[in-house]
Amino acid sequence: MRVLVVEDHPRLATALAEGLRREGMAIDLAFDGTEALAHVAVNRYDVVVLDRDLPGVPGDQVCRALVDQRCETRVLMLTAASTIRDRVEGLELGADDYLPKPFDFTELVARIRALARRAVAPVPPTLSCAGVTLDPSRRAASRHGRPLELSPKEFALLECLLAADGRVVSSEELLERVWDETTNPFTGTVKSTMSRLRAKLGEPPVIHTVREGGYRV
Amino acid sequence: MRVLVVEDHPRLATALAEGLRREGMAIDLAFDGTEALAHVAVNRYDVVVLDRDLPGVPGDQVCRALVDQRCETRVLMLTAASTIRDRVEGLELGADDYLPKPFDFTELVARIRALARRAVAPVPPTLSCAGVTLDPSRRAASRHGRPLELSPKEFALLECLLAADGRVVSSEELLERVWDETTNPFTGTVKSTMSRLRAKLGEPPVIHTVREGGYRV
DNA sequence: TGGGGTGGTGACAACACGGTCACGGCAGCT
DNA sequence: AGCTGCCGTGACCGTGTTGTCACCACCCCA
Numbered sequence: 001m002r003v004l005v006v007e008d009h010p011r012l013a014t015a016l017a018e019g020l021r022r023e024g025m026a027i028d029l030a031f032d033g034t035e036a037l038a039h040v041a042v043n044r045y046d047v048v049v050l051d052r053d054l055p056g057v058p059g060d061q062v063c064r065a066l067v068d069q070r071c072e073t074r075v076l077m078l079t080a081a082s083t084i085r086d087r088v089e090g091l092e093l094g095a096d097d098y099l100p101k102p103f104d105f106t107e108l109v110a111r112i113r114a115l116a117r118r119a120v121a122p123v124p125p126t127l128s129c130a131g132v133t134l135d136p137s138r139r140a141a142s143r144h145g146r147p148l149e150l151s152p153k154e155f156a157l158l159e160c161l162l163a164a165d166g167r168v169v170s171s172e173e174l175l176e177r178v179w180d181e182t183t184n185p186f187t188g189t190v191k192s193t194m195s196r197l198r199a200k201l202g203e204p205p206v207i208h209t210v211r212e213g214g215y216r217v
Numbered sequence: 218m219r220v221l222v223v224e225d226h227p228r229l230a231t232a233l234a235e236g237l238r239r240e241g242m243a244i245d246l247a248f249d250g251t252e253a254l255a256h257v258a259v260n261r262y263d264v265v266v267l268d269r270d271l272p273g274v275p276g277d278q279v280c281r282a283l284v285d286q287r288c289e290t291r292v293l294m295l296t297a298a299s300t301i302r303d304r305v306e307g308l309e310l311g312a313d314d315y316l317p318k319p320f321d322f323t324e325l326v327a328r329i330r331a332l333a334r335r336a337v338a339p340v341p342p343t344l345s346c347a348g349v350t351l352d353p354s355r356r357a358a359s360r361h362g363r364p365l366e367l368s369p370k371e372f373a374l375l376e377c378l379l380a381a382d383g384r385v386v387s388s389e390e391l392l393e394r395v396w397d398e399t400t401n402p403f404t405g406t407v408k409s410t411m412s413r414l415r416a417k418l419g420e421p422p423v424i425h426t427v428r429e430g431g432y433r434v
Numbered sequence: 435t436g437g438g439g440t441g442g443t444g445a446c447a448a449c450a451c452g453g454t455c456a457c458g459g460c461a462g463c464t
Numbered sequence: 465a466g467c468t469g470c471c472g473t474g475a476c477c478g479t480g481t482t483g484t485c486a487c488c489a490c491c492c493c494a
Contacts, residue, residue: 067341074335084321091327092354094342096335097314104301110308117311139385139427151481152429188441189483195442196482211440211491368470405452406472412453413471428451428480435494442489450481457473464467 001025001116002044006036006062007051007078016049016108023109033057037065045073046116049108052079052090060093067094074115078103127162129217130206134162143201153178154197157190161207161217170214218242218333218373219261219394223253223279224268224295233266240326241356241369243397250274254282260398262290263333266325269296269307277310284311291332295320330354344379346434347423351379360418370395371414374407378424378434387431 003025007013010031017027028043030036033054040048048066052059063075074097077090082100090098097111126135134141136159141148150158156178161169171190175183183189194215198207208216220242224230227248234244245260247253250271257265265283269276280292294312296303307315314328330353334340344351351358353376358365367375373395378386388407392400400406411432415424425433 067339072339084324088323088327091324091331092342094334096331106305107301107308110305114308114313117313137384138433139430153482184483187483188485191441192443192483195444198442209441370471401472404472405474408452409454409472412455415453426452437494438492440489440491443487445486446484448481448483449479451479453476453478455474455476457475459470459472461470462468464465 001046001112002028003112004028004030004036004039004043004045004048006030006033006048006054006059008032008054009051019105020109020112025112033059033062036062040066040069040073044071047074047076047112049076049078049112050095052077052081052086060090063090063093063095076108076111076115078108127159129162129165132158132162132201132206132217134159143206148200150197150200153193154200157193157197158201161215164217166217168210168214168216173214218263218329218376219245219397220329221245221247221253221256221260221262221265223247223250223265223271223276225249225271226268236322237326237329241373242329243373243395245398250276250279253279256398257283257286257288257290261288261393263336263394264291264293264329266293266295266329267312269294269298269303277307280307280310280312289336291336293325293328293332295325327354340380344376346379346382349375349379349418349423349434351376360423365417367414367417370410371417374410374414375418378432381434383434385427385431385433390431 003020005013005016005020005027007016008031013029013031017029020027028039030039033056036050037057050059050062059077059079063077066073066075075095077095077098078101079086079090080101087098087100096115099108099111126133128134131144132141139155141150141155141158157174160174160177174190175185179189194207198205201207206217210216220237222230222233222237222244224233225248230246230248234246237244245256247256250273253267254274267276267279271279276294276296280294283290283292291313292311294307294315295318296307297318304315304317313332316325316328334342342354348361349358356372358367358372358375374391377391377394391407392402392404396406411424415422418424423434427433
Protein backbone atom coordinates (compact mmCIF):
# COMPACT_ATOMS: atom_id res chain seq x y z
CA MET A 1 0.00 0.00 0.00
CA ARG A 2 1.34 3.39 -1.05
CA VAL A 3 0.79 6.25 1.42
CA LEU A 4 1.86 9.88 1.39
CA VAL A 5 2.20 11.57 4.77
CA VAL A 6 1.99 15.35 4.68
CA GLU A 7 3.03 16.84 8.00
CA ASP A 8 5.14 19.89 8.75
CA HIS A 9 6.44 18.89 12.17
CA PRO A 10 9.60 16.85 11.45
CA ARG A 11 9.43 14.82 14.65
CA LEU A 12 5.81 13.75 14.16
CA ALA A 13 6.36 13.20 10.45
CA THR A 14 9.23 10.80 10.87
CA ALA A 15 7.53 9.04 13.76
CA LEU A 16 4.45 8.49 11.61
CA ALA A 17 6.50 7.32 8.68
CA GLU A 18 8.42 4.86 10.79
CA GLY A 19 5.34 3.50 12.49
CA LEU A 20 3.44 3.06 9.25
CA ARG A 21 6.41 1.43 7.56
CA ARG A 22 6.50 -1.03 10.43
CA GLU A 23 2.89 -1.81 9.46
CA GLY A 24 4.07 -2.73 6.01
CA MET A 25 3.11 0.40 4.13
CA ALA A 26 5.24 2.24 1.57
CA ILE A 27 5.54 5.76 2.93
CA ASP A 28 6.57 8.98 1.23
CA LEU A 29 6.93 12.19 3.21
CA ALA A 30 6.08 15.78 2.37
CA PHE A 31 6.66 18.68 4.76
CA ASP A 32 4.47 21.30 3.12
CA GLY A 33 1.70 21.78 0.62
CA THR A 34 3.74 22.42 -2.52
CA GLU A 35 5.87 19.39 -1.81
CA ALA A 36 2.72 17.34 -1.34
CA LEU A 37 1.30 18.50 -4.66
CA ALA A 38 4.57 17.69 -6.38
CA HIS A 39 4.44 14.16 -4.99
CA VAL A 40 0.87 13.43 -5.98
CA ALA A 41 1.56 14.77 -9.47
CA VAL A 42 4.21 12.10 -9.95
CA ASN A 43 3.07 9.13 -7.90
CA ARG A 44 -0.20 7.32 -7.39
CA TYR A 45 -1.05 6.89 -3.75
CA ASP A 46 -3.75 4.79 -2.17
CA VAL A 47 -4.09 7.19 0.73
CA VAL A 48 -2.82 10.66 1.60
CA VAL A 49 -2.57 11.45 5.31
CA LEU A 50 -2.90 15.19 5.36
CA ASP A 51 -2.19 17.63 8.15
CA ARG A 52 -4.61 20.47 7.71
CA ASP A 53 -2.36 23.11 9.27
CA LEU A 54 0.49 23.46 6.83
CA PRO A 55 2.87 26.32 6.08
CA GLY A 56 2.56 27.75 2.56
CA VAL A 57 -0.18 26.01 0.62
CA PRO A 58 -2.77 25.02 3.24
CA GLY A 59 -4.00 21.46 3.63
CA ASP A 60 -7.46 22.46 2.47
CA GLN A 61 -6.08 23.48 -0.88
CA VAL A 62 -4.11 20.27 -1.24
CA CYS A 63 -7.26 18.36 -0.45
CA ARG A 64 -9.22 20.33 -2.98
CA ALA A 65 -6.58 19.69 -5.64
CA LEU A 66 -6.65 15.98 -4.92
CA VAL A 67 -10.39 15.58 -5.18
CA ASP A 68 -10.53 17.80 -8.27
CA GLN A 69 -8.21 15.35 -9.99
CA ARG A 70 -10.90 12.73 -9.53
CA CYS A 71 -8.20 10.17 -8.96
CA GLU A 72 -8.71 7.19 -6.71
CA THR A 73 -6.53 8.56 -3.93
CA ARG A 74 -8.26 8.78 -0.55
CA VAL A 75 -7.62 11.64 1.82
CA LEU A 76 -7.41 11.30 5.58
CA MET A 77 -7.31 14.68 7.30
CA LEU A 78 -5.30 14.89 10.45
CA THR A 79 -5.44 17.98 12.55
CA ALA A 80 -5.41 19.71 15.86
CA ALA A 81 -8.60 21.59 15.01
CA SER A 82 -11.11 19.17 16.40
CA THR A 83 -14.40 20.94 16.85
CA ILE A 84 -17.40 19.37 15.17
CA ARG A 85 -17.47 22.31 12.81
CA ASP A 86 -13.89 21.67 11.72
CA ARG A 87 -14.54 18.03 11.08
CA VAL A 88 -17.66 18.68 9.07
CA GLU A 89 -15.84 21.33 7.05
CA GLY A 90 -12.99 18.96 6.33
CA LEU A 91 -15.32 16.23 5.17
CA GLU A 92 -17.33 18.61 3.05
CA LEU A 93 -14.12 19.70 1.42
CA GLY A 94 -13.81 16.21 0.03
CA ALA A 95 -11.74 14.44 2.66
CA ASP A 96 -12.71 10.81 3.11
CA ASP A 97 -12.00 10.65 6.80
CA TYR A 98 -11.04 13.02 9.57
CA LEU A 99 -9.03 12.25 12.68
CA PRO A 100 -8.47 14.92 15.32
CA LYS A 101 -5.16 15.18 17.16
CA PRO A 102 -4.27 13.75 19.53
CA PHE A 103 -5.06 10.43 17.93
CA ASP A 104 -4.27 6.83 18.69
CA PHE A 105 -1.77 5.32 16.31
CA THR A 106 -3.58 1.98 15.97
CA GLU A 107 -6.77 3.81 15.08
CA LEU A 108 -4.90 5.76 12.41
CA VAL A 109 -3.63 2.50 10.94
CA ALA A 110 -7.09 0.95 11.03
CA ARG A 111 -8.61 4.00 9.31
CA ILE A 112 -5.93 4.06 6.61
CA ARG A 113 -6.56 0.37 5.96
CA ALA A 114 -10.32 0.99 5.83
CA LEU A 115 -9.77 3.69 3.21
CA ALA A 116 -7.44 1.62 1.09
CA ARG A 117 -9.51 -1.53 1.34
CA ARG A 118 -12.02 -0.76 -1.33
CA ALA A 119 -10.85 -1.48 -4.84
CA VAL A 120 -11.05 1.17 -7.51
CA ALA A 121 -13.90 1.14 -9.98
CA PRO A 122 -13.33 -0.85 -13.14
CA VAL A 123 -13.12 1.28 -16.26
CA PRO A 124 -16.30 1.06 -18.29
CA PRO A 125 -15.59 -0.95 -21.40
CA THR A 126 -15.99 0.91 -24.65
CA LEU A 127 -16.12 -0.88 -27.96
CA SER A 128 -14.56 0.51 -31.08
CA CYS A 129 -13.75 -0.57 -34.59
CA ALA A 130 -13.22 1.11 -37.95
CA GLY A 131 -13.74 4.64 -36.66
CA VAL A 132 -16.89 3.65 -34.81
CA THR A 133 -16.88 3.86 -31.03
CA LEU A 134 -19.65 2.77 -28.75
CA ASP A 135 -19.99 3.20 -25.01
CA PRO A 136 -22.69 0.95 -23.59
CA SER A 137 -22.82 2.67 -20.19
CA ARG A 138 -23.39 6.09 -21.77
CA ARG A 139 -25.53 4.59 -24.46
CA ALA A 140 -23.68 6.76 -26.92
CA ALA A 141 -22.05 5.93 -30.22
CA SER A 142 -20.01 7.99 -32.64
CA ARG A 143 -18.27 7.72 -35.98
CA HIS A 144 -15.07 9.68 -36.56
CA GLY A 145 -15.95 11.72 -33.48
CA ARG A 146 -19.36 12.68 -34.82
CA PRO A 147 -22.08 11.43 -32.47
CA LEU A 148 -24.67 9.08 -33.91
CA GLU A 149 -28.34 9.22 -33.02
CA LEU A 150 -29.28 5.58 -32.84
CA SER A 151 -32.58 4.06 -31.84
CA PRO A 152 -32.54 1.32 -29.16
CA LYS A 153 -32.64 -1.55 -31.62
CA GLU A 154 -30.03 -0.01 -33.88
CA PHE A 155 -27.78 0.54 -30.90
CA ALA A 156 -28.17 -3.01 -29.66
CA LEU A 157 -27.48 -4.35 -33.12
CA LEU A 158 -24.29 -2.35 -33.47
CA GLU A 159 -23.22 -3.30 -29.97
CA CYS A 160 -23.69 -6.96 -30.76
CA LEU A 161 -21.64 -6.73 -33.93
CA LEU A 162 -18.83 -4.77 -32.30
CA ALA A 163 -18.74 -7.19 -29.40
CA ALA A 164 -18.31 -10.03 -31.87
CA ASP A 165 -15.10 -8.24 -32.86
CA GLY A 166 -14.97 -9.18 -36.52
CA ARG A 167 -16.55 -12.59 -36.29
CA VAL A 168 -19.57 -13.30 -38.46
CA VAL A 169 -22.88 -13.05 -36.63
CA SER A 170 -25.86 -14.73 -38.24
CA SER A 171 -29.29 -13.14 -38.52
CA GLU A 172 -30.67 -15.84 -36.26
CA GLU A 173 -28.12 -15.03 -33.59
CA LEU A 174 -28.85 -11.31 -33.85
CA LEU A 175 -32.54 -12.01 -33.59
CA GLU A 176 -31.89 -14.04 -30.50
CA ARG A 177 -29.62 -11.53 -28.80
CA VAL A 178 -31.25 -8.23 -29.69
CA TRP A 179 -34.87 -9.26 -29.87
CA ASP A 180 -36.64 -11.48 -27.37
CA GLU A 181 -37.72 -15.04 -27.77
CA THR A 182 -41.32 -14.15 -28.54
CA THR A 183 -40.32 -12.76 -31.92
CA ASN A 184 -41.47 -14.43 -35.07
CA PRO A 185 -38.34 -16.22 -36.34
CA PHE A 186 -39.27 -15.51 -39.97
CA THR A 187 -39.44 -11.78 -39.51
CA GLY A 188 -37.62 -9.41 -41.78
CA THR A 189 -37.03 -6.90 -39.03
CA VAL A 190 -33.30 -7.56 -38.85
CA LYS A 191 -32.99 -6.60 -42.49
CA SER A 192 -34.92 -3.41 -41.89
CA THR A 193 -33.09 -2.36 -38.79
CA MET A 194 -29.76 -3.18 -40.38
CA SER A 195 -30.64 -1.03 -43.34
CA ARG A 196 -31.51 1.94 -41.14
CA LEU A 197 -28.38 1.41 -39.06
CA ARG A 198 -26.14 1.38 -42.12
CA ALA A 199 -27.74 4.56 -43.38
CA LYS A 200 -26.85 6.30 -40.12
CA LEU A 201 -23.32 4.94 -40.08
CA GLY A 202 -22.65 6.45 -43.51
CA GLU A 203 -19.74 5.87 -45.87
CA PRO A 204 -17.49 3.96 -46.11
CA PRO A 205 -19.47 0.89 -45.06
CA VAL A 206 -18.60 -0.59 -41.66
CA ILE A 207 -20.88 -3.60 -41.66
CA HIS A 208 -20.25 -6.16 -44.34
CA THR A 209 -22.66 -8.91 -45.19
CA VAL A 210 -21.55 -12.48 -45.65
CA ARG A 211 -23.86 -14.19 -48.02
CA GLU A 212 -25.67 -17.15 -46.44
CA GLY A 213 -23.78 -16.41 -43.25
CA GLY A 214 -24.65 -13.16 -41.59
CA TYR A 215 -22.92 -9.86 -40.83
CA ARG A 216 -19.45 -8.74 -39.79
CA VAL A 217 -17.85 -5.39 -38.93
CA MET B 218 -28.84 8.71 -1.75
CA ARG B 219 -30.16 5.47 -0.37
CA VAL B 220 -29.32 4.67 3.26
CA LEU B 221 -30.25 1.80 5.57
CA VAL B 222 -30.33 2.62 9.26
CA VAL B 223 -29.94 -0.41 11.54
CA GLU B 224 -30.72 0.50 15.12
CA ASP B 225 -32.68 -1.41 17.75
CA HIS B 226 -33.82 1.52 19.87
CA PRO B 227 -37.07 2.66 18.23
CA ARG B 228 -36.78 6.25 19.47
CA LEU B 229 -33.28 6.76 18.15
CA ALA B 230 -34.03 4.86 14.96
CA THR B 231 -36.99 7.02 13.98
CA ALA B 232 -35.22 10.18 15.02
CA LEU B 233 -32.27 9.27 12.81
CA ALA B 234 -34.54 8.37 9.91
CA GLU B 235 -36.43 11.63 10.16
CA GLY B 236 -33.33 13.75 10.45
CA LEU B 237 -31.62 12.05 7.54
CA ARG B 238 -34.75 12.28 5.41
CA ARG B 239 -34.76 15.98 6.07
CA GLU B 240 -31.27 15.97 4.59
CA GLY B 241 -32.73 14.55 1.42
CA MET B 242 -31.74 10.93 1.84
CA ALA B 243 -33.99 7.95 1.15
CA ILE B 244 -34.02 6.01 4.42
CA ASP B 245 -35.02 2.44 5.16
CA LEU B 246 -35.11 1.16 8.72
CA ALA B 247 -34.16 -2.17 10.27
CA PHE B 248 -34.47 -2.91 13.97
CA ASP B 249 -32.31 -6.01 14.22
CA GLY B 250 -29.65 -7.97 12.41
CA THR B 251 -31.82 -10.41 10.49
CA GLU B 252 -34.02 -7.59 9.28
CA ALA B 253 -30.92 -5.72 8.17
CA LEU B 254 -29.66 -8.71 6.21
CA ALA B 255 -33.05 -9.13 4.57
CA HIS B 256 -32.98 -5.49 3.48
CA VAL B 257 -29.48 -5.55 2.00
CA ALA B 258 -30.32 -8.75 0.16
CA VAL B 259 -33.10 -6.96 -1.69
CA ASN B 260 -32.00 -3.36 -2.04
CA ARG B 261 -28.85 -1.57 -3.06
CA TYR B 262 -27.74 0.98 -0.51
CA ASP B 263 -25.06 3.58 -0.75
CA VAL B 264 -24.43 3.47 2.98
CA VAL B 265 -25.52 1.29 5.88
CA VAL B 266 -25.51 2.99 9.28
CA LEU B 267 -25.05 0.09 11.64
CA ASP B 268 -25.47 -0.06 15.38
CA ARG B 269 -22.98 -2.59 16.66
CA ASP B 270 -25.03 -3.64 19.66
CA LEU B 271 -28.01 -5.43 18.18
CA PRO B 272 -30.30 -8.12 19.56
CA GLY B 273 -30.16 -11.45 17.72
CA VAL B 274 -27.63 -11.30 14.88
CA PRO B 275 -24.95 -8.91 16.15
CA GLY B 276 -23.80 -5.88 14.15
CA ASP B 277 -20.41 -7.43 13.64
CA GLN B 278 -21.94 -10.32 11.77
CA VAL B 279 -24.06 -8.02 9.60
CA CYS B 280 -20.92 -6.05 8.80
CA ARG B 281 -19.04 -9.23 7.95
CA ALA B 282 -21.86 -10.35 5.67
CA LEU B 283 -21.86 -7.00 3.90
CA VAL B 284 -18.14 -6.91 3.21
CA ASP B 285 -18.17 -10.58 2.19
CA GLN B 286 -20.71 -9.73 -0.48
CA ARG B 287 -18.09 -7.39 -1.93
CA CYS B 288 -20.87 -5.04 -2.91
CA GLU B 289 -20.31 -1.34 -3.12
CA THR B 290 -22.27 -0.57 0.02
CA ARG B 291 -20.31 1.35 2.66
CA VAL B 292 -20.68 0.62 6.33
CA LEU B 293 -20.66 3.22 9.05
CA MET B 294 -20.52 1.67 12.52
CA LEU B 295 -22.31 3.51 15.23
CA THR B 296 -21.94 2.41 18.79
CA ALA B 297 -21.69 3.14 22.46
CA ALA B 298 -18.50 1.13 22.74
CA SER B 299 -15.98 3.84 22.10
CA THR B 300 -12.61 2.65 23.32
CA ILE B 301 -9.80 2.78 20.80
CA ARG B 302 -9.80 -1.00 20.81
CA ASP B 303 -13.49 -1.12 19.82
CA ARG B 304 -12.98 1.31 17.01
CA VAL B 305 -10.01 -0.54 15.61
CA GLU B 306 -11.89 -3.81 15.84
CA GLY B 307 -14.85 -2.35 14.02
CA LEU B 308 -12.70 -1.01 11.24
CA GLU B 309 -10.73 -4.24 10.95
CA LEU B 310 -14.02 -6.06 10.64
CA GLY B 311 -14.55 -4.23 7.39
CA ALA B 312 -16.46 -1.14 8.42
CA ASP B 313 -15.55 1.94 6.41
CA ASP B 314 -16.03 4.41 9.23
CA TYR B 315 -16.72 4.32 12.93
CA LEU B 316 -18.52 6.89 15.00
CA PRO B 317 -18.81 6.49 18.76
CA LYS B 318 -21.99 7.48 20.61
CA PRO B 319 -22.80 10.08 21.64
CA PHE B 320 -22.22 11.66 18.28
CA ASP B 321 -23.06 14.96 16.67
CA PHE B 322 -25.77 14.68 14.05
CA THR B 323 -24.09 17.03 11.58
CA GLU B 324 -20.91 14.99 11.79
CA LEU B 325 -22.89 11.84 11.09
CA VAL B 326 -24.38 13.47 8.01
CA ALA B 327 -20.97 14.66 6.84
CA ARG B 328 -19.47 11.20 7.32
CA ILE B 329 -22.33 9.50 5.48
CA ARG B 330 -21.82 11.92 2.59
CA ALA B 331 -18.09 11.27 2.62
CA LEU B 332 -18.74 7.54 2.40
CA ALA B 333 -21.26 7.89 -0.39
CA ARG B 334 -18.79 10.04 -2.31
CA ARG B 335 -16.33 7.22 -2.64
CA ALA B 336 -18.81 4.74 -4.05
CA VAL B 337 -17.81 2.74 -7.11
CA ALA B 338 -16.46 5.85 -8.77
CA PRO B 339 -15.24 8.68 -6.57
CA VAL B 340 -17.56 11.66 -6.67
CA PRO B 341 -16.26 15.17 -5.98
CA PRO B 342 -17.87 17.14 -3.13
CA THR B 343 -19.50 19.54 -5.56
CA LEU B 344 -20.94 18.31 -8.82
CA SER B 345 -21.20 20.33 -11.96
CA CYS B 346 -22.03 19.83 -15.59
CA ALA B 347 -23.38 21.94 -18.42
CA GLY B 348 -23.64 25.12 -16.35
CA VAL B 349 -25.35 23.33 -13.51
CA THR B 350 -23.59 23.13 -10.17
CA LEU B 351 -24.80 21.26 -7.15
CA ASP B 352 -23.43 21.15 -3.62
CA PRO B 353 -24.86 18.16 -1.73
CA SER B 354 -23.69 19.30 1.69
CA ARG B 355 -25.31 22.72 1.30
CA ARG B 356 -28.28 21.30 -0.54
CA ALA B 357 -27.93 24.12 -3.02
CA ALA B 358 -27.98 24.04 -6.79
CA SER B 359 -27.58 26.70 -9.42
CA ARG B 360 -27.59 27.14 -13.16
CA HIS B 361 -25.33 29.75 -14.76
CA GLY B 362 -24.87 31.23 -11.30
CA ARG B 363 -28.59 31.65 -10.76
CA PRO B 364 -29.74 29.64 -7.74
CA LEU B 365 -32.37 26.99 -8.32
CA GLU B 366 -35.21 26.34 -5.91
CA LEU B 367 -35.46 22.58 -5.99
CA SER B 368 -37.65 20.35 -3.89
CA PRO B 369 -35.94 17.46 -2.04
CA LYS B 370 -36.88 14.87 -4.65
CA GLU B 371 -35.88 17.07 -7.54
CA PHE B 372 -32.57 17.74 -5.86
CA ALA B 373 -31.88 14.07 -5.22
CA LEU B 374 -32.76 13.23 -8.81
CA LEU B 375 -30.39 15.83 -10.17
CA GLU B 376 -27.66 14.74 -7.78
CA CYS B 377 -28.01 11.16 -8.91
CA LEU B 378 -27.75 12.12 -12.56
CA LEU B 379 -24.78 14.42 -12.07
CA ALA B 380 -22.96 11.78 -10.01
CA ALA B 381 -23.42 9.33 -12.87
CA ASP B 382 -21.30 11.76 -14.90
CA GLY B 383 -22.86 11.23 -18.27
CA ARG B 384 -23.67 7.59 -17.90
CA VAL B 385 -27.25 6.55 -18.52
CA VAL B 386 -29.31 6.02 -15.39
CA SER B 387 -32.48 4.00 -15.79
CA SER B 388 -35.79 4.94 -14.22
CA GLU B 389 -35.61 1.80 -12.10
CA GLU B 390 -32.21 2.78 -10.79
CA LEU B 391 -33.39 6.29 -10.03
CA LEU B 392 -36.37 4.88 -8.23
CA GLU B 393 -34.08 2.64 -6.26
CA ARG B 394 -31.60 5.34 -5.30
CA VAL B 395 -33.84 8.33 -4.70
CA TRP B 396 -36.99 6.76 -3.33
CA ASP B 397 -37.25 4.25 -0.48
CA GLU B 398 -38.63 0.77 -0.43
CA THR B 399 -42.20 1.72 0.36
CA THR B 400 -42.56 3.00 -3.19
CA ASN B 401 -44.76 1.27 -5.74
CA PRO B 402 -42.34 -0.02 -8.40
CA PHE B 403 -44.80 0.77 -11.20
CA THR B 404 -45.16 4.38 -10.22
CA GLY B 405 -44.94 7.19 -12.70
CA THR B 406 -43.48 9.52 -10.15
CA VAL B 407 -40.07 9.59 -11.79
CA LYS B 408 -41.68 10.94 -14.94
CA SER B 409 -43.47 13.64 -13.00
CA THR B 410 -40.52 14.70 -10.90
CA MET B 411 -38.30 14.70 -13.95
CA SER B 412 -40.74 16.91 -15.78
CA ARG B 413 -40.85 19.42 -12.93
CA LEU B 414 -37.07 19.32 -12.56
CA ARG B 415 -36.53 20.01 -16.24
CA ALA B 416 -38.94 22.92 -16.08
CA LYS B 417 -36.86 24.47 -13.31
CA LEU B 418 -33.57 23.81 -15.06
CA GLY B 419 -34.77 25.74 -18.10
CA GLU B 420 -33.22 25.99 -21.53
CA PRO B 421 -31.11 24.62 -23.08
CA PRO B 422 -31.96 21.11 -21.84
CA VAL B 423 -29.44 19.51 -19.49
CA ILE B 424 -31.05 16.13 -19.04
CA HIS B 425 -31.44 14.02 -22.11
CA THR B 426 -33.63 10.98 -22.26
CA VAL B 427 -32.44 7.76 -23.77
CA ARG B 428 -35.40 5.86 -25.06
CA GLU B 429 -35.80 2.45 -23.45
CA GLY B 430 -32.76 3.25 -21.35
CA GLY B 431 -33.21 6.12 -18.97
CA TYR B 432 -31.72 9.59 -18.52
CA ARG B 433 -28.33 11.21 -18.98
CA VAL B 434 -26.90 14.68 -18.38
C1' DT C 435 -31.33 -16.10 -70.79
C1' DG C 436 -34.39 -17.06 -67.24
C1' DG C 437 -35.55 -18.41 -62.58
C1' DG C 438 -34.98 -19.15 -57.73
C1' DG C 439 -32.83 -17.59 -53.80
C1' DT C 440 -30.77 -13.97 -51.04
C1' DG C 441 -30.40 -9.48 -49.38
C1' DG C 442 -31.35 -4.11 -49.48
C1' DT C 443 -34.62 -0.23 -49.53
C1' DG C 444 -38.63 2.61 -48.98
C1' DA C 445 -43.46 3.40 -47.55
C1' DC C 446 -46.67 2.89 -44.01
C1' DA C 447 -49.36 2.17 -40.02
C1' DA C 448 -49.63 0.46 -35.29
C1' DC C 449 -47.97 1.21 -31.07
C1' DA C 450 -45.46 1.87 -27.00
C1' DC C 451 -42.86 5.21 -24.66
C1' DG C 452 -42.21 9.41 -22.55
C1' DG C 453 -43.88 14.44 -21.58
C1' DT C 454 -47.33 17.31 -19.69
C1' DC C 455 -51.07 18.59 -16.95
C1' DA C 456 -54.67 18.83 -13.55
C1' DC C 457 -56.17 16.91 -9.50
C1' DG C 458 -56.02 15.55 -4.79
C1' DG C 459 -53.94 13.74 -0.59
C1' DC C 460 -50.76 14.80 2.85
C1' DA C 461 -47.52 17.04 5.90
C1' DG C 462 -45.64 21.20 7.82
C1' DC C 463 -46.29 25.76 9.31
C1' DT C 464 -48.79 30.04 10.93
C1' DA D 465 -58.36 25.43 11.09
C1' DG D 466 -56.54 27.20 6.90
C1' DC D 467 -52.76 27.75 3.85
C1' DT D 468 -48.96 26.26 1.14
C1' DG D 469 -45.77 23.43 -1.11
C1' DC D 470 -44.57 18.70 -2.25
C1' DC D 471 -45.44 14.75 -4.79
C1' DG D 472 -47.93 10.51 -6.44
C1' DT D 473 -51.68 9.28 -9.75
C1' DG D 474 -54.00 8.86 -13.92
C1' DA D 475 -55.44 10.62 -18.31
C1' DC D 476 -54.22 12.41 -22.58
C1' DC D 477 -51.33 13.27 -26.49
C1' DG D 478 -47.41 13.76 -29.65
C1' DT D 479 -43.89 11.37 -31.72
C1' DG D 480 -40.12 8.25 -32.66
C1' DT D 481 -39.62 3.48 -33.35
C1' DT D 482 -40.27 -0.66 -35.58
C1' DG D 483 -42.52 -4.79 -37.80
C1' DT D 484 -44.57 -5.79 -42.22
C1' DC D 485 -44.80 -5.83 -46.88
C1' DA D 486 -43.95 -4.96 -51.61
C1' DC D 487 -40.47 -4.30 -54.74
C1' DC D 488 -35.90 -4.18 -56.60
C1' DA D 489 -30.98 -5.63 -57.32
C1' DC D 490 -27.94 -9.02 -57.42
C1' DC D 491 -25.61 -13.71 -57.80
C1' DC D 492 -25.41 -18.45 -58.99
C1' DC D 493 -26.63 -22.14 -61.72
C1' DA D 494 -29.13 -24.56 -65.15
